[in-house]
Amino acid sequence: MVALTYHAPESLEEAVQLLSTARQPVKVLSGGTDLIIQMQGLIQDERLVVDVKKIPGMRAADWTEDHLILGPSMSCAQFTKRQDIQTVFPGLVEAAYLIGSTQVQGRASIGGNLCNASPAADTIPALMVNRAVCLIQGLNGTRRVNVEDFLIGVGKQCLASDELLVGIELPKPTARTMDAYLRFIPRTEMDIAVAGAAVSVTLDDDGVCTDARVAIGAVSPTAILVPSAAEALIGTRLDDDALLAAAAASSQAANPISDRRGTVEFRRHVVGVLTKRAAKIAADRVGEV
């Protein structure tokens, strides 16, 4: 592994100071399930590791009147056990529950999944459909960035070198709104998405969809929102025609690569199927409340 210098600051101010004054390349350590493996591959190099888990709030998840403020370093194991969150964001919880094994979920975090910015990250489409906002602290203050604008490429997000993701703000959904996330993998567990789709729908009392968000993952350099798929759902009763139109919109928006886990054609097709099924699950969840 690389030569490491390790700090575990106990305040945001201290963390941002460390980030901005480092002489060597800095890596922020949350759960480490991606980072530690990436660093094992490097030799004759050095890194400053800033472990952010001891900063107050980084591993918490608290409700305000209008939002859930999620600490980016809360482990997926802790997150998926939170019944209060499961009730409101079942799709986001199921995405977190799909990451790796029980052991990986014991360390992996949603903030880490987001900042690692893998095209196939499971929680990112689910964050997008829930209108998540990244709360960012830098040396010169704070800023807010929508999740869909946070990601800029494969493994790349918009954080400046002195900036830290300090929270993920999720607005409480309006009444009769539910989400769902589905992914395709060739195994039954412990795999990386070949394609993924998250959908959030709002239904009125007559079952007409009044609002929707659709996001897809593993089929482009970053997960992306698909407004055309959402538009295909809004104003309908999510009948077969509407679901097929949304599926077609997702397939159209996808820009996948072929690799050993799936071809372009397969990914394009499957992401549409996942969109259709996730929309149906989200709608069924509205009916169950």
Add this chain to the structure above:
Amino acid sequence: MKSHISTTINGDPVEFLCDPSQTLLNVLRNDLGMTGTKEGCGSGDCGACSVLFDGELVCACLVLGVEAQGAEIETVEGVATHDQLHVIQEKFLEHAALQCGICTPGLIVSTKALLEENPSPTEEEARYFLAGNLCRCTGYDKIIKAVMDAAATMRQGA
């Protein structure tokens, strides 16, 4: 530069010096001589190095040794009580749920975590929970039989 770390392992206070690039697995095995925790893949895929870290089941190969400062760690060495094997260990022996034994410590630690969280798992729940513990010898059937038998025995004892 090495860091001085104070931690708790299986209820006992432990201090060690480690380089920040060392994983907890490396510290346990090479510096503390606690070789019950095995190294399989070293990349978080196989679960042979499963330990509890502040109550959470994790792979010790994906934790830095320096992160152990102030933490509570439980390893396979803490599962038995003196000479008395834990029910889970007895059931693994009884069902011959091991061959080469590399995966076994991780499976014992993971099974204990499973049954503390869910004393009555279905076979499917047990298989999903333990999906991060790979065994290349048994084919899993004997392992799952041992886990389900241990669960039933522990429920009777409770």
